[in-house]
Amino acid sequence: MFNEKKINDIMNRFIDCGTETGAAAVVMKNGEELYRYSCGLADAEKGRAFREDTICKAFSCSKVITGTAAMQLLESGLIELDNRLEWYIPEFADAAFIENGKRIPVSRPITLRDLLDMTSGIAYPGDGREGGQEISDVWGELDAGTKEGRQMSTLEFAHKAGKCAVMFDAGEQWSYGSSADIFGAVVETVTGKRYGDYLKENIFEPLGMADTAFYCPKDKLDRLAVLYEGAGENRKVLDWVNLCIYDYTEEPAFQSGGAGIFTTAEDLAKLGAALSNGSYKGVRVLGRKTVEFMRMNALTKDQRRTFDWDSCRGFGYANFVRILEDPNKASLIASKGSFGWDGWTGTYILVDPDEKLSTVLFVQRAGAGTTSLSKAVVNAVYSMI
DSSP states (O other), rough: OOOHHHHHHHHHHHHHHSOOSSSEEEEEEETTEEEEEEEEEEEETTTOOOOTTBBEEOOOHHHHHHHHHHHHHHTSSSSSSSBBBBGGGGGGGEEEETTTTTEESSSSSSSSHHHHHHTTTOOTTTTTOOOOOOOOHHHHHHHHHHTTTOOOOOOHHHHHHHHHOHHHHHHTSHHHHHHHHHHHHHHHHHSSSSSHHHIIIIIHHHOOOOBBSSOGGGGGGBOOOOESSSGGGGEOOOSSSSSOOOOSSOOOOOOOTTOEEEEEHHHHHHHHHHHHHHHHBBBBBEEESHHHHSOOOOOOOHHHHHHHHHTTTTTEEEETTTEEEEEHTTTOSTTTOOEEEEEEETTEEEEEEETTTEEEOOOOOOTOSOOHHHHHHHHHHHTTO
C-alpha cells in the first residue's frame, strides 16, 4: 500500500527544520500520477506557497531533456554518435588542449559521443585548469552581451567555443562542462530549427509540458520560484547569476541545453513518465530500445577516474545522464539502470523503466544539486512498491 503520509512527513520535516525553503514532488507509475505533494514557500518574502506547478529554473536537469533530444536524432538517423563535431560546428576542426602552457592538437576529432558522455574537454566557466580560460571568456562575453541587450545565439556561442582550447585530449577523461550547450547548437544545425522550437515541437507540446521553455512568460511570473542561497535562518535571495540564466520573460537568443530550461515538477514528471513507462497518455518520445540504450554506461575505466563526485558514487554515465549501477554505493533504494540527473538549484529526476516509475523532486536553492531530501523521497517511494 502506498503511504502518502510517509513522504509528506519527510518533506515537511526538511522544511520545518530549515534545510529547504520549499519543495514539490511528483511520482509517476505505469504512465500515471501516483503521488504529488508540495510544502513550504516559493517566495518567503511574499508568503507564496511552493506548489507542483511552481515554475523553477531547472539548471542541469535541462541536460536530461537535451539527452532525450539527442536520442530522438539518433532514432531518426540524423546523427551517429561517432560523427565528428566539426561536421556540425566547423570551428572544432582545429581543436587543441593546453598542457604545461603548450597548445597541442587533439589526437583524434571530438565526436558527438564525447559531448554526450562529457568527455569532450569543453569546460564550464570558472574551471581553473589549463584550457578552461578561453571558453570562460566566451561565457563572460555572453553574459556581458545579455546585460547590454545583444545576447549571442546558441549557434554563435558554439562557433566561438569551437575556437577555444579544451582541457584535455579528446575522450581522455570525464569532465563536467559546456557539452550540452554545444549539443543544442548541433540540434539547430541538423534540424534547421531553433533549439527551443525543436524541443517544443518534439517533446514539450506532445507531452503537454505547457510550462516548460527557456523563459518564464510575464503572465506566469506569479508562479516563478525565488532562487535562494541557503535556507531557514541563513536564507537570502540570490543576488548573482549563474551560467547567464536570468529571469527571462521572453525567449532568449542563447538557449542553454545544459542549464536554461524553466519548468515545473509536474511538467518534468510527464517526461519522466514517458521515459519510464514507454509513453505518457499515448505519446512516445523515445522507443523502448532507445531508452535501454540511453541507460547504459559509456565511460571507460580510465574515464571513470575523474567521474568522482559524491553524487555520482555508484553510477555510470552516458547521454547526459547518470545510470545507477550499485544502489548500495549510491545509498538509493532503486533499480539498477535507473537514470537521471540533478540541477544546481536542487531539481532532481530519477527514471526507472524496470518499475515503470519516475520520481521528480524540486527545490530552488543555489548549489543544491542532489539533495538529502531528494534521496529520502526516492527511498521512501521504493519502500512502498
